[in-house]
Amino acid sequence: MSTPSPKGQLTRDEVAHLAHLSRLAVSDEELDLFAGQLAAVLDAVAQVGKADVADVPPTTHAVPMTNVMRPDAVRPSLPRDVVLDGAPAAEDDRFRVPRILGEEA
Amino acid sequence: MSDVTATDITTTSAAALGEALRAGELSSVEVTRAYLDRIAATDETIGAYLHVDAEAAVESAEAIDAARARGEELGPLAGVPLALKDVVVTEGVPTTSGSKILEGWRPPYDATLAARLKAAGTVLLGKTNMDEFAMGSSTENSAYRVTRNPWDTDRIPGGSSGGSSAAVAAGLAPWAIGTDTGGSIRQPAAVTGLVGHKPTYGSVSRYGLIAFSSSLDQAGPMTRTVLDAALLHEAIAGHDPLDSTSIDAPVPVLAEAARRGAGGDLAGLRVGVVTELGGEGHTDGYEPGVLARVAEAVALLEGMGAEVRQVSCPAFDLALPAYYLIAPSEASSNLARFDGVRYGLRVGDDGSRDLDEVMALTREQGFGPEVKRRIILGTYALSSGYYEAYYGQAQKVRTLITRNFTTAWDDVDVLVSPTSPTVAWSIGARVDDPIAMYAADLCTLPASLAGIPAISVPCGLSEGLPVGFQIMAPALADDRCYRVAAALEAAQDAARGRALLTGIGSKENAPS
Numbered sequence: 001m002s003t004p005s006p007k008g009q010l011t012r013d014e015v016a017h018l019a020h021l022s023r024l025a026v027s028d029e030e031l032d033l034f035a036g037q038l039a040a041v042l043d044a045v046a047q048v049g050k051a052d053v054a055d056v057p058p059t060t061h062a063v064p065m066t067n068v069m070r071p072d073a074v075r076p077s078l079p080r081d082v083v084l085d086g087a088p089a090a091e092d093d094r095f096r097v098p099r100i101l102g103e104e105a
Numbered sequence: 106m107s108d109v110t111a112t113d114i115t116t117t118s119a120a121a122l123g124e125a126l127r128a129g130e131l132s133s134v135e136v137t138r139a140y141l142d143r144i145a146a147t148d149e150t151i152g153a154y155l156h157v158d159a160e161a162a163v164e165s166a167e168a169i170d171a172a173r174a175r176g177e178e179l180g181p182l183a184g185v186p187l188a189l190k191d192v193v194v195t196e197g198v199p200t201t202s203g204s205k206i207l208e209g210w211r212p213p214y215d216a217t218l219a220a221r222l223k224a225a226g227t228v229l230l231g232k233t234n235m236d237e238f239a240m241g242s243s244t245e246n247s248a249y250r251v252t253r254n255p256w257d258t259d260r261i262p263g264g265s266s267g268g269s270s271a272a273v274a275a276g277l278a279p280w281a282i283g284t285d286t287g288g289s290i291r292q293p294a295a296v297t298g299l300v301g302h303k304p305t306y307g308s309v310s311r312y313g314l315i316a317f318s319s320s321l322d323q324a325g326p327m328t329r330t331v332l333d334a335a336l337l338h339e340a341i342a343g344h345d346p347l348d349s350t351s352i353d354a355p356v357p358v359l360a361e362a363a364r365r366g367a368g369g370d371l372a373g374l375r376v377g378v379v380t381e382l383g384g385e386g387h388t389d390g391y392e393p394g395v396l397a398r399v400a401e402a403v404a405l406l407e408g409m410g411a412e413v414r415q416v417s418c419p420a421f422d423l424a425l426p427a428y429y430l431i432a433p434s435e436a437s438s439n440l441a442r443f444d445g446v447r448y449g450l451r452v453g454d455d456g457s458r459d460l461d462e463v464m465a466l467t468r469e470q471g472f473g474p475e476v477k478r479r480i481i482l483g484t485y486a487l488s489s490g491y492y493e494a495y496y497g498q499a500q501k502v503r504t505l506i507t508r509n510f511t512t513a514w515d516d517v518d519v520l521v522s523p524t525s526p527t528v529a530w531s532i533g534a535r536v537d538d539p540i541a542m543y544a545a546d547l548c549t550l551p552a553s554l555a556g557i558p559a560i561s562v563p564c565g566l567s568e569g570l571p572v573g574f575q576i577m578a579p580a581l582a583d584d585r586c587y588r589v590a591a592a593l594e595a596a597q598d599a600a601r602g603r604a605l606l607t608g609i610g611s612k613e614n615a616p617s
Contacts, residue, residue: 010485018481018488022437023444025465026477033474037539038482044540045426045486048498051505058500059507061320062306062556063352063580070346082213088451097446098454098463 010039114139115276116607119185119333122279126173126184133166133173133184136279137228140186144230144277152252153262153272155191156199157231162186165228172226182340183226188278190269191232192239193324194313195219198229202315203237203247203265206471207449216313217348218282218324218341225340230278233268237473238440239289239317241265242545245536246475253532254297256570256609260529263293263545269327270297274609280328280337284314286321287428288525288549291561294327295524295573298563298605300334300590301327303549305580306556307352309338310345318435319350321428321553329606331366331562331591335359338583354581362584366591371409374589377416377517378403382548383526384415387422390544391526394567399523402564402574405596406521406589416513416520420505424550427506429543430486430499431554437483440476443468478539507555514579519589522548524561524573552577560586562593563605571605 012035019026019034026034080093089096114122114136125131141159148154169184189195192202194212196219201207215223223229236246244252244267252267254260255275262271266283270293273281283290285303294301302325309324316322326337336359343356378384383391383399407413445451445467446460453466472480486495513520526547535541552559557580564574574593578585598604 014485015481018484019477020465021488022480022484023441023461023465023468024472024477024480025462025469027469030474030477034478034481038478038485041429041478041482041539041543042485044543045429045482045495045499047426048423048430048502049494051420051423051498051502053498053501053505056501056504058497059503059554060500061350062507062554063350065307065350068349078213083447086210086213086448088445088449089454095446098456098458098460100460 010035010042111139111142115143117279118330119279119328120330120336122185123181127181133169133228134163136184137162137166137186137230140230140278147275148277150253150258151255151271151275151277152250153233153268153275153277154188154231155201155203155234155249155268158198162228162230169226169228180225181336182222184228186228186230186279187222188230188233188269188272188281189219190235190266190281190283192235192284192315193219193282194315195229195232198232200232200315201249202239203235203249204471204473204476205248205450206443206467210448214313217310217345219313221341233266233272233281235268236265237476238315238436239265239284239286240436240475240479242288242292242542243535244268245532246473248473251532254529256297257529259531260570261296261532263296263529265289266293266327270294270299270301273297273299273327273329274606280326280333282324282337282341283327284322284324285553286318287432287553288546290325290327291549291559291573291575292525292545295561296529296571298571298609299327299329300331300560300562300594301325302334302338302560302583302586303552303558304338304342304583305352305558307350308354308357308581308583309341310348310351312345312347316439318432319439320435321432329604331587331594332360332363334560335363335587352581357581357583359584359587362587363591366588367595369409369592369595371406371411371589371592374411374519375517376403376406376411376413376589377513377520378413379421379520379522380415380417381419381421382522390547391523392528392567395523395525395527395572398565398567398572399574402593403521405593409592409596414517416517418506418509418513418551420502420509421551423502424506424554425543425547427499427502428546428550428554430495431503433479433483434486434496435483437480437487440480443471475539503554506551510551510555510557510579518578519585520577522575524548524575528567528570528572548575556580558583558586560590562590564593564597565605566608
């Protein structure tokens with residue numbers, strides 16, 4: 001984050017930065033709208049800070065499970081043509097993607 | 106056609122349809138056609154479906170009828186039509202999760218639950234509308250269409266499984282599958298007068314459900330009766346090696362619990378009424394009519410022999426803020442897969458832009474405002490410097506909520522509350538106020554965060570609109586939800602002399 005604001009605040013610049021991190025090309029109008037709405041939401045969710053959680057472990061998952069194994073059996077993968085049928089662009093039996101390296105790279 | 110009329114077909118329970126099919130009183134084609142006709146006549150108004158393939162449905166029905174004619178051994182659900190929420194991927198059948206980013210996508214495989222229902226011989230009528238990526242409580246966040254509550258078409262059908270709730274309540278499907286992350290099965294069921302059950306987390310496979318918040322998402326039944334919900338739940342439950350969070354336990358026995366519950370004997374059952382969910386000192390935001398119906402339902406349980414006591418779960422006060430940090434955080438990560446590369450929309454790929462720009466334009470055009478808000482909020486809550494104060498703190502609150510439940514189970518067998526603080530509100534009333542929208546989930550969030558089962562069963566009307574009663578039970582004790590819900594349903598139907606849903610046409614602007 002560029003300039004961290006006090007907890008519970010969210011500036012327009014921060015929303016713009018977060019949108020960039022999330023790969024969302026948001027418009028100026030959206031930035032204005034979201035900054036206001038997200039500040040209100042953040043204010044509401046910041047209430048979690050009120051809980052006394054000294055020595056309380058976090059819960060990441062409702063069902064604690066580790067190292068789930070299944071037999072390493074070979075099964076057919078999806079047919080290539082069926083998968084590429086759903087792709088926005090395909091070429092030579094592959095996904096075609098826009099160039100990855102920018103001008104400055 | 107037998108002596109059963111088309112109206113009977115579209116108002117009766119799925120269990121009764123299954124019996125009529127088995128007895129040869131009805132064919133699957135007759136049943137399927139009755140629903141397709143009603144969809145054609147009324148779904149323009151209701152807006153329950155995003156996709157209906159009448160021809161494919163009739164073909165599946167014909168195949169089941171032919172198999173039955175050949176004397177093949179068929180399961181109890183064979184030939185009964187069904188609707189799936191559009192978050193469930195279905196091979197070759199358009200699946201959008203309510204989002205423009207997946208418009209026109211035909212998945213190359215079936216979700217495990219879709220495959221199980223297909224194998225059970227159910228007939229897919231279509232895919233139902235939903236809030237985009239299941240984010241919402243009114244189905245107004247769908248990128249495609251408005252869905253209306255059949256009780257009053259100016260009101261919301263709940264969400265995010267609002268297409269499923271509207272379809273079943275309006276007689277456009279005998280039953281439907283929904284998914285529930287923070288209440289998305291239970292709240293729409295509550296506001297449309299249906300039964301909706303969120304199973305124990307991990308007991309229904311998530312393979313092929315388009316992920317929103319992976320530690321919370323769970324699919325379950327939305328039906329007209331408690332027995333129907335139990336039958337549909339049994340059909341989709343059970344271990345799945347393709348979902349690493351799937352619990353390796355036997356398929357639960359639920360229909361039996363529902364049948365036993367309908368007998369009305371709850372002697373010895375210990376029921377806890379959660380103080381923090383509409384109880385004394387916690388009534389802010391709850392409609393008096395909702396609280397009155399819930400109190401009447403509790404009295405009915407007591408009348409059937411249940412021992413009722415108040416139970417305080419103080420951490421529930423923080424369930425809403427904890428949920429609205431955890432779910433958006435997980436969503437911001439899950440929705441990173443929509444990058445315009447392998448499936449779905451791609452925008453701005455004109456040769457001049459690089460991958461990052463195309464990705465940002467695709468996501469900007471493909472996602473609606475609520476999805477963007479949650480991605481941004483989740484990205485913030487997970488970012489360095491804020492992680493501990495927000496996401497980390499929310500996970501610890503999640504532990505406190507789970508501990509409240511664990512403590513409660515020492516003294517009671519089930520916990521009860523309203524399903525939603527209000528009846529269905531007017532379309533448009535909360536769209537500009539995310540906080541007001543989120544408040545609809547107040548009662549359903551604790552069970553979601555703890556991963557325990559919870560059912561919503563109708564408990565009467567307030568201002569002419571349905572009120573839902575929530576019953577929560579310990580993990581893997583889903584049968585208790587069904588037992589208590591069936592007892593309540595039977596007692597109310599007996600007192601009323603008819604099922605609640607039969608009153609649906611009485612609202613002046615409901616469809617005939």
